[in-house]
Amino acid sequence: MKILSMSTATKNLSVALNDDSRIIAEKNEYDARNHSAHLDPLIDQILKEHNLELAEIDRFAVAIGPGSYTGLRIGVTTAKVFASILNKDVVGVSTLQALASSCNEQATLIVAGIDARNNNYFAGAYINKENGNVPVCVVPDGHYHIDTLLSAISEYYAANNLEKVIYVGTGFEKQEDAIRKTNIPFSFGTEKQNVVHAGLIGKLALNAKPDDPDQLLPNYLRRTQAEIDWHKKTGEAYKPDSNYVEEV
Known part of the structure; x- marks a missing residue:
């Protein structure tokens, strides 16, 4: 099974290609500042270097949190779109479990x-x-x-x-x-262990149950400041993430 995995959860951007449990390639940009601009080019590089098309990927995996609110949305949205359009599996993996697996x-x-x-x-x-x-x-x-x-x-x-x-x-x-x-x-942990690696996300996703792309959401583990401010302003109860985003 070919798995394309990614982490945009922290300031370090990571993308990897796994063949079952074997990490074929992993690319990392440390202290990256603009994941939205760099994620797709990294994915494209890995695919081209291994003569693969995106449609040949069997499963997509992504760190779903915790982590940067904006970063998580970039990675999760990318994985969801790929899985939905190509009708492939997608698996969300805890950022912390990925760290621990090092x-x-x-x-x-x-x-x-x-x-x-x-x-x-x-x-x-x-x-x-x-x-x-x-x-x-x-x-x-x-x-x-x-x-x-x-x-x-x-x-x-x-x-x-x-x-x-x-x-x-x-x-x-x-x-x-x-x-x-x-x-x-x-x-x-060592310097290497202290960074989220997409190759390890791919390993964790290998035998995991796939998620429904439409239901896969970032796991922030706390309310965003925008949600807190919205709750104070409106007095309304907190809503599911998707409802909140639509209302804003």
């Missing part, structure tokens, strides 16, 4: 996170099951203050036979003092 350690709690500022993180914790190739979420993806996150990590660690915790993603190094106070052996 770590192969056993008996390790993998905390994947994205700095959300003011000591808050989009984060979740995962473990690798023995003989499994998909990290299992054990602390749900969410929007956490660092104190709440570390409390959840400590609780899970204490209740399970684990050796250490590894933190992957962005912004954890500045919390080193708070992390040390948990008295749990830990390490930080």
Whole structure:
């Protein structure tokens, strides 16, 4: 199965081509500032370099969040359009699960996170099951203050036979003092592990159940500021993302 995967969830743009679980090619633009302008050219480069047409792709995969609100919409919309027009499968993958899948350690709690500022993180914790190739979420993806996150990590660690915790993603190094106070052996991810890789998204999507392209939406994990402002202004209850966008 040929899988074209992409991540526009963070400032790093990533596109990959997988053949089943094998990563054939991956292209990354680090610290990219305009995903809407760069995503299609990267996809085109990968296809041309491997003599493929877009119609020959069997499945599309995309990081659905958390991440940049604008970035997520670009990637999710692109994958949805490709799948709908070509009548192909599409799979949405958690950005945090993709980060966690860069770590192969056993008996390790993998905390994947994205700095959300003011000591808050989009984060979740995962473990690798023995003989499994998909990290299992054990602390749900969410929007956490660092104190709440570390409390959840400590609780899970204490209740399970684990050796250490590894933190992957962005912004954890500045919390080193708070992390040390948990008295749990830990390490930080490498530069490569701290970036979302589309090739790993493709691997996660291989055996996942396809999504309905019409129902696939970004998973922001918190309200956008525009939604909050709209709610304050109108007093109306929060609506599904699609309804909100239509009304605005």
